[in-house]
Amino acid sequence: MSNQPDRIIIFDTTLRDGEQSPGATLNADEKLTIARALSRLGVDVIEAGFPYSSVGDFEAVKSIAETVGTADGPTICALARATENDIKAAGEAIAPAIKGRIHTFIATSDIHLQYKLRKTREQVLETIPKMIGYATTFTEDVEFSAEDATRSDREFLYQVVESAIAAGAKTINLPDTVGYTTPEEFGSLIRGLKANVPNIEEAVISVHGHNDLGLAVANFLSAVQNGARQLECTINGIGERAGNAALEELVMALHVRRQFYNPFFGREPESEAPLTNINTKEIYKTSRLVSNLTGMIIQPNKAVVGGNAFAHESGIHQDGVLKNKQTYEIMDAESIGWTSNQIVLGKHSGRNAFGSRLRDLGYELSETELNKAFVRFKDLADKKKVVTDWDLEAIVNDETQQAPTIFGLELVQVSCGDNARPTATVTIRTPNGDELTDAAIGTGPVDAVYMAINRVVKVPNELIEYSVKSVTEGIDAIGEVTIRLRHEGNVYSGHAANTDIIVASAQAYINALNRLSAALQEGNKLNPQTATVAQ
Template identity: 55%
Template structure:
């Protein structure tokens, strides 16, 4: 049986970052890009360089540091955009310019104010211009699924003639259905005379919950590249989820007669990293990577799995990097056991990083009876997200009750000095946030707040995520502690420190200096 290879084009760093509320720093994008390289994705779309100086810098950083996958940059069908993309990709080992223009009549009339003839000419000119600098050029017909099929054939024929090596067929607004989209891909294959000179790619959105199904239908009809994101992140309802696409092809290889180059053992770890850095929680019933994906509540199911896991598990958890052997560590566990467990979980860290994490592990073990794999993963993810600490929490005290006004006092260290302040609030978290705001001495625009338990049990590690806004930019912070108030305060300060690193300090702290 012939098995065709499907290229995975990951756009987590570009389309995924367009998820409402997500704002990744350049260093965080590099962390995700490194995880994508370990996953062995074929293409990493690192960003949209013309969008902002920060996006340009992030694409440049990924291009300079990531080896293996092709690094792509998005550009509208204009010379200015293409110039920014090629400049950002200068240091890439393998580079691709991804240029696009809309082709549906609704976009032409209401957005572009252009005729079909004008769009056809601009698409061809953009590809021809990009081809002067980089041989690997991808062209996307935005809103292809709502475009006239014959006009699409004209556009794709023209851009392939101009040098496009990949043509992308996006379902930009998640409008199509599997049967319809599969038929479109088949029609394009049969009616583009030079289609043998280009790869057919698809990019599906999930507005009607069919992004993965539409992508798989396209694969069945001849597409050989799929564009997707980790955890299905993206505009509105998101994109096709990479982990679902890959495992569908892996599990049903005989049906689709297709496979990918993805190292599936990296899926779970990559999913958790993206969730941590973006602050977007993975739903427990999420396919493949959700907490309940391998949970069996029914007694009948449990009995079957114990006898033979294949009775109710079509995916072995080890295949995506989830260990069944959740060894429990405690305060008496030594450094060697700690280091071996990290290696078993797939983390490759240097000695200094392990030493720092071991100190944090011992501190956590003193607070908890048992430290689970998820706790260790949480500690590592905080290590990965470290930034210079302008402010650090050294002390906090909170008094709250249903008939008591919540009050909080905090003590922070900053540049060798200690400041403290206190405040009241509508509950303990609000009180400590206000006390921190008074201590740092400037207004902080709180956008959102999330609190969840990392593991089960009364001594579970609490994970808090906070989003703050300044100058129309969103910064997320994360904190861990068995004390949820402390976790919340750490997350708030983490977000403030990120904000200060990016924007500078708006004013001097007004907290009472005690040292």
Template identity: 55%
Template sequence: MSQRERVTIFDTTLRDGEQSPGCSMTPTEKVRMAHQLERLGVDVIEAGFPVSSDGDFCAVQAVAREVRRPVITALARCRREDVERAWQAVQAAAHPRIHTFLATSDIHLQHKLRISRRECLEQARDAVRSAKSFCDDVEFSAEDATRSDTDFLCEVLQAVVEAGATTVNIPDTVGYTVPAEFAELITRIRQQVRGIERVVISAHCHDDLGLAVANSLAAVHAGARQVECTVNGIGERAGNTSLEELVMIMRVRSDQYPFFADIVSEEIFPASQLLSEITGVSVQPNKAIVGRNAFAHEAGIHQDGVIKHARTYEIMTPESVGVPGTRLVLGKHSGRHALGLRCEQLGFALERRELDAVYRQFVSLADSKKAIEDREILEMIRKQQSTRLPQGSLPLAQAAMPSHEAANESLATQFPLSYLAKGGHAHADRFPPRFVREHDGEQQEDYLWGV
């Protein structure tokens, strides 16, 4: 760990994330989410844009008062009234920061702001000086940095560093850059801006081309030591850098990324679920790390492998990110191993002949359905005259609803089918040894059933 460098996680779920259509939050909801972000271990929480509304001012103020461990920052344009309002909102924080921003690309200067480059530089410098008069910790963002003239961008950064900025943020505001280009820009800034070694370089990437996480990692490789990101990757248009993806890439592939973040990864899934509950916006099923299919397996070969050893098809444990466990989805691609295991979990230890008979019914039904439910498996078992209950097993009526399925209503919504080993992860030693031994010879059948 001593050879790995630390990356500051700047979470902007409550500000840039909230700007995602349909994701607005009340002050109470922002405070609730901020407490979860604190449990998650983020270093900086951008709580909002205080000058934008009285409600957002109150929300930032409440977060600053109640959430004490992380740095709490508020966004401000490069205007005196914005900076003062931001300070009023965060001054009660244990660790306050003012985050001021101004566009530096010619397209923004000419068509949006209608100011010259010189006016841009002066406004940026003056805003940082103003913020510095209130607060020691000041961040400056050069909006649309990746479409800015690099020499002019460096001039602006030079001016704000001299004015006292402690962090300079390089946003890819419209998700335009690509990893090699972004890394080159960070390298150029480090070479060209005097005094840059005294401040933190930050990256803020958007996902318009699907490259936000890749671009952020490229920036870290090039010398950035803060990444701005959001839970579930929510944000303007296509979203922001996904916090969970960034953190777990650095953790799982530390051989390629010798960096770390002080994130409590077991709080990732709870944070994702809470955000979805607050905003009403569900996570796409195939979303990396937190999607409901991230640790789900339907194909027979995959189910067979996971039952025998989880790492055959999982590069991290679900528990490491707070997901209760691996999920085997019983559908038309599933094999006997998964079906037999589910029968045992429902209280029925089937012999090979009995399992074959149930499996034939299962395959026939699975061709006409997306997934097979427990009650349908139980009905198949009922049809077998030779079915026997294992000693001490539950009566059929009770077995139809395993207790763990009703334990957590919100998780049932995200993961509607039963977890392996009653919510545990798919480690081989958690599976019934009788089942694994008896059907060990079926690997080829399950392999052919689905890859």
């Protein structure tokens, strides 16, 4: 019996592996916002987190399962190491979802067995059926990953996979954990499984890969040609170290090159049927949302969603595109939801028009959130002649997707000039409701603001990144500020938008400090790859 789907299953791990990017920590509300966006995007499976890692992660996964895990929504998945405590937490967290999955894993490469797990191959083979069997008591949908599969001994890996399927795993995932393999090697690995694992047709073959050598997407496409039918990826390719395979690149490669990939699915080359369930028009919006909430800026030359992806500087290219877009563009910007045909709002636009446009852009706001965003919109409309969709997105993301409110920015005022010493005065609302004011001198206005905030907040940190960019063109454009702080080896990000770049800088810093403070209150959570399993 074959369980192979006739299309690609998109398994999104932005909320789990993506969040392991340094500084990309998300709170529960932000995770839920991204999960809703992923559902609109059309992903098949959302890996919502690692519930055993912390109480906060458990509650976030449970909330996503309750809210997004509907009958017509995606499967909600939780990660668990191959231990009873991990699996129990995962099973309880996904319980509210109509379709829930437990994704359990154990390392299979000799280097991981010797130095991380300190287990023998025999012990691993003994653990796998027990833990998969335990996982099936919570859900029939169990996925098993052989961590570091691409550096594992092939014959041992075949034994592991056969055992996992026999124990009840419906999906077998082959992670390129350290981004080590090449496209031909990945394809060969899958061919080897299909030739040497007798029950392989009873499970869906999945791949997970990192981009350490810049080969993640190429590796996945090779895997597809050789029989992989689930791709584990993240929005914008965020993730550990150099990141994961990028969802938008994989989806658009399969979309643009359908004629090439169709035969691998038994289809006629000319078939127009999509190879994934992704609504490509939601790609750009989802990409921007994830970038804003994680503080992970998208490089301008990033494929598909980068700022230069559809820009042409060369006169020859510009001339060709004006005559026929297909001369130098293999896909339309509109196909990923990036359109220049934006509806323009102004200071005379009412609340209904504002709310209607936000719904058209895919935002689902509560009455309170809508009211807060509308106040910001009216304030912006008084300062700018026209307000574009990009401005609206910046307003909504800035106003409704904030970090935990521990410290609040009540006032920021600066004095600077050519022959003056930059001075800043700030008023901060503390967690107990007091308003404290202090001032400081810095090397520039932003430095002075940050020095003044530090005098009040007194949370040790190191500023490691500060960036600013305009949302639209013109001197009245909204400026978006993203910063990253480091504290005891952990990185925390902050993001804010305002027509006043000093105010945006101050708010971004407060947001990052709030994330840092919240993390200190909650305590560090486990990383599934580096946490030691109790022996």
